Amino acid sequence: MTDECITRNFSLLNRSNSGGSSNGQTKSNRSSIIDNTDAKGCMEGSSGGATGTGSGVPSSINKYVARMPVDRYASEYNMNHKYRGQAIIFNHEFFDIPSLKSRAGTNVDAEELRKALKSLGFDVSVHKDCKLRDILKYIDKAASLDHTDNDCIAIAILSHGEHGYIYAKDVQYKLDAIWHYFTAHICPTLAGKPKLFFIQACQGDRLDAGVMLEKNGVTETDGESSMSYKIPIHADFLFSYSTIPGYFSWRNTTNGSWYMQSLIQELNTNGKKYDILTLLTFVSQRVAIDFESNVPSTPLMDRQKQIPCVTSMLTRILRFTDKPSGNKAG
Amino acid sequence: MTDECITRNFSLLNRSNSGGSSNGQTKSNRSSIIDNTDAKGCMEGSSGGATGTGSGVPSSINKYVARMPVDRYASEYNMNHKYRGQAIIFNHEFFDIPSLKSRAGTNVDAEELRKALKSLGFDVSVHKDCKLRDILKYIDKAASLDHTDNDCIAIAILSHGEHGYIYAKDVQYKLDAIWHYFTAHICPTLAGKPKLFFIQACQGDRLDAGVMLEKNGVTETDGESSMSYKIPIHADFLFSYSTIPGYFSWRNTTNGSWYMQSLIQELNTNGKKYDILTLLTFVSQRVAIDFESNVPSTPLMDRQKQIPCVTSMLTRILRFTDKPSGNKAG
Numbered sequence: 001m002t003d004e005c006i007t008r009n010f011s012l013l014n015r016s017n018s019g020g021s022s023n024g025q026t027k028s029n030r031s032s033i034i035d036n037t038d039a040k041g042c043m044e045g046s047s048g049g050a051t052g053t054g055s056g057v058p059s060s061i062n063k064y065v066a067r068m069p070v071d072r073y074a075s076e077y078n079m080n081h082k083y084r085g086q087a088i089i090f091n092h093e094f095f096d097i098p099s100l101k102s103r104a105g106t107n108v109d110a111e112e113l114r115k116a117l118k119s120l121g122f123d124v125s126v127h128k129d130c131k132l133r134d135i136l137k138y139i140d141k142a143a144s145l146d147h148t149d150n151d152c153i154a155i156a157i158l159s160h161g162e163h164g165y166i167y168a169k170d171v172q173y174k175l176d177a178i179w180h181y182f183t184a185h186i187c188p189t190l191a192g193k194p195k196l197f198f199i200q201a202c203q204g205d206r207l208d209a210g211v212m213l214e215k216n217g218v219t220e221t222d223g224e225s226s227m228s229y230k231i232p233i234h235a236d237f238l239f240s241y242s243t244i245p246g247y248f249s250w251r252n253t254t255n256g257s258w259y260m261q262s263l264i265q266e267l268n269t270n271g272k273k274y275d276i277l278t279l280l281t282f283v284s285q286r287v288a289i290d291f292e293s294n295v296p297s298t299p300l301m302d303r304q305k306q307i308p309c310v311t312s313m314l315t316r317i318l319r320f321t322d323k324p325s326g327n328k329a330g
Numbered sequence: 331m332t333d334e335c336i337t338r339n340f341s342l343l344n345r346s347n348s349g350g351s352s353n354g355q356t357k358s359n360r361s362s363i364i365d366n367t368d369a370k371g372c373m374e375g376s377s378g379g380a381t382g383t384g385s386g387v388p389s390s391i392n393k394y395v396a397r398m399p400v401d402r403y404a405s406e407y408n409m410n411h412k413y414r415g416q417a418i419i420f421n422h423e424f425f426d427i428p429s430l431k432s433r434a435g436t437n438v439d440a441e442e443l444r445k446a447l448k449s450l451g452f453d454v455s456v457h458k459d460c461k462l463r464d465i466l467k468y469i470d471k472a473a474s475l476d477h478t479d480n481d482c483i484a485i486a487i488l489s490h491g492e493h494g495y496i497y498a499k500d501v502q503y504k505l506d507a508i509w510h511y512f513t514a515h516i517c518p519t520l521a522g523k524p525k526l527f528f529i530q531a532c533q534g535d536r537l538d539a540g541v542m543l544e545k546n547g548v549t550e551t552d553g554e555s556s557m558s559y560k561i562p563i564h565a566d567f568l569f570s571y572s573t574i575p576g577y578f579s580w581r582n583t584t585n586g587s588w589y590m591q592s593l594i595q596e597l598n599t600n601g602k603k604y605d606i607l608t609l610l611t612f613v614s615q616r617v618a619i620d621f622e623s624n625v626p627s628t629p630l631m632d633r634q635k636q637i638p639c640v641t642s643m644l645t646r647i648l649r650f651t652d653k654p655s656g657n658k659a660g
Contacts, residue, residue, distance in 0.1 A: 037580050211561055230619075289559050312639070
C-alpha cells in the first residue's frame with residue numbers, strides 16, 4: 001500500500017463561475033490521479049499515517065448530510081432566510097479567580113454590541129459573568145436549536161485572556177471548546193452558513209510599540225445549480241480577535257475596549273454596506289491607527305499599539321443585507 | 331502604581347471617513363481616561379505585568395519612524411508605487427529527512443504560481459529545496475532591501491508541515507522565524523504595506539470528512555490627510571494557509587496541491603478584479619467544494635475534504651490594480 005491517495009476532483013467540469021480553467025489546464029473527472037498529503041506523518045507506514053489517533057474521524061462520518069442553504073457556486077452567503085439568527089454575548093466583568101481584576105468598561109461594550117447586532121437583525125442574548133459550565137450549557141443549547149430559518153450565528157466573548165485561553169468566571173478554557181459545537185456534522189442546520197466569533201480578550205502579555213508613519217509624497221449569485229455538494233465540516237467559520245496571539249488587548253474603563261468600540265462603530269456605520277471581511281479590515285484600521293496607550297509613569301506600557309486579527313474559513317461573501325421588517329429576530 | 335493605563339485616543343476627532351461616531355457617542359481628545367489590558371498578567375504587581383520577559387519591546391522602540399505609504403484613512407492600500415514588489419517562492423520537493431517523501435507535483439504549483447504572480451506585476455524568484463540557513467539568508471536579504479518604490483511583498487512556501495511547523499530541506503521551523511523579519515520596525519520600507527504569506531503545507535494529521543449539502547429550496551480612497559500616524563508593528567500582514575491548524579493538506583502528484591491549484595486559478599481569473607480577501611474567500615470555496623480525496627482502499631483517508639484558512643492583519647482593502655507597462659517588476 002502507498003500513502004498516495006486518489007483524487008476524485010469530481011466537480012471541476014461543472015464549475016461555472018469565475019471563468020473556469022483560465023490557466024490553460026484542462027480539467028476532467030479523473031478517477032485515478034495520484035494525491036498526497038503534505039504531512040510528515042502521512043508518508044510513513046502501510047496505512048498512509050492516517051490510521052493513528054490523530055485522524056480522529058471515522059469513515060462513517062461520510063454519511064452526514066445537511067440541507068443546502070445556498071447554491072453550490074453562489075458567491076455570496078444566503079442572507080435571505082426568514083431570520084438573521086442567534087447572537088450570544090458572554091460578558092465578563094467579575095471573576096472568582098483572585099488574580100483577575102474586574103473588567104471596568106465591559107458593560108458599555110456589551111450593551112453597545114447588543115444594540116449593533118440587534119439592528120443587524122440578530123436575536124441577541126447577553127449572559128453576564130458565566131462559569132464555564134453555564135457557557136457550555138448555553139452553547140450546547142444554541143447548537144441544538146433548529147437554525148433552518150436562520151442566516152447565521154454570532155458568538156461574542158468579552159473577557160480576560162492569555163495565550164490560547166479565555167477566562168470564564170471560574171476557570172480558563174480554550175475557544176476550541178466552544179466552536180467545535182457548531183461544526184457542520186454536529187450542527188447540520190448551520191452547515192454552509194456563517195458562524196461568526198468575536199473575541200475581546202488578551203492573547204498574551206506582549207506589547208506592540210508601533211512605528212510612526214510620516215508623510216513623504218503621496219459576483220453576483222449564480223443561477224441554478226441543483227447538484228448536491230459536500231463541504232468540509234470546518235468551513236464557514238470566522239474568528240475576529242481583538243489582538244494577535246501573544247499580545248495585550250486594551251480596554252478603556254469608560255468607553256469600553258478599543259476593539260469593541262471600533263467593531264461596534266463599523267457595524268453601526270457600515271454594517272449593511274460592506275461585506276464582513278471589509279468591515280473587519282476597517283475595524284483593524286480603526287484600532288491600529290486611532291488608539292495608543294498613554295501611561296507615562298510606566299514607560300514599558302506607554303504609547304503602545306494594538307492590531308486585531310481575523311481568521312476566516314468563509315467560502316462566500318457575507319453581507320448583512322436588510323431583511324423584510326417583522327423578521328428581525330430568529 | 332496601578333495597572334490602569336491612560337488612553338490618548340489622540341485622533342478620534344480627526345477621523346473623516348466611514349461616517350465617524352454614528353452610535354451616538356461623542357469622541358474627544360481624552361488625556362485622563364482610564365484603560366486596562368485584558369490580560370491576567372497585567373493585573374498583578376506594581377508594574378502592571380508588562381516588565382516580564384513577555385513584553386519583549388523596550389520603550390525606546392517608540393522612536394521608530396517610517397515613510398507613510400498611504401494617507402491615514404485611505405480605505406485601500408496604495409498599489410501605485412513604481413513597482414509591485416518582490417515575490418519569493420520556496421519550493422520543496424526533496425528532503426534530507428528520511429521520513430519525508432518527495433513532494434511530486436510541487437513543481438507544477440511553483441511554476442504556475444510564479445507565472446500568476448508575475449502577471450500581477452511581482453518580481454518573482456523561486457528557490458528550490460533550500461536548507462533553513464538558506465531560507466533565512468534569502469529572507470534576511472529581502473527584508474534588508476529598500477522597498478520604498480514597491481507596493482508590497484509576497485512569500486510563498488510549498489512544503490511538508492505538521493502542527494506549527496514547516497519543513498526546510500534539513501530541519502523544521504516555525505513561520506514566526508520568517509515573518510518577524512518584516513515587522514514594521516525591522517523593515518521600515520514595508521511599514522504600512524501589505525506583507526502576504528501563502529503556505530501550502532499540512533498543519534497536522536487530522537482529516538475532515540465533510541458534510542453533504544442537499545438541495546431543499548432555495549471604498550473609495552480618502553482625499554488629503556497629511557498628519558503623521560503611528561501603526562502597530564504587526565499590522566498589514568496576511569497569512570493564507572492551505573488548511574486549518576491540525577489538519578492534512580492535499581496535493582495531487584500531477585496537477586499540484588488543491589490549494590495552490592485554486593489560488594493560482596483565482597489569481598489568474600480574478601487577480602485584478604477582486605480585493606485579496608474576496609479572492610481568498612473564493613480560493614476557499616474552490617478547495618472546499620471542488621475537491622475530495624478518493625482512497626477506497628484506505629477508508630480513513632477516503633472522501634476527505636479540506637478548508638483553507640486566512641489570517642489577516644490588513645488594515646485596508648488590497649487590490650492588484652494594473653500598473654503602467656514597463657513597471658512590472660520591483
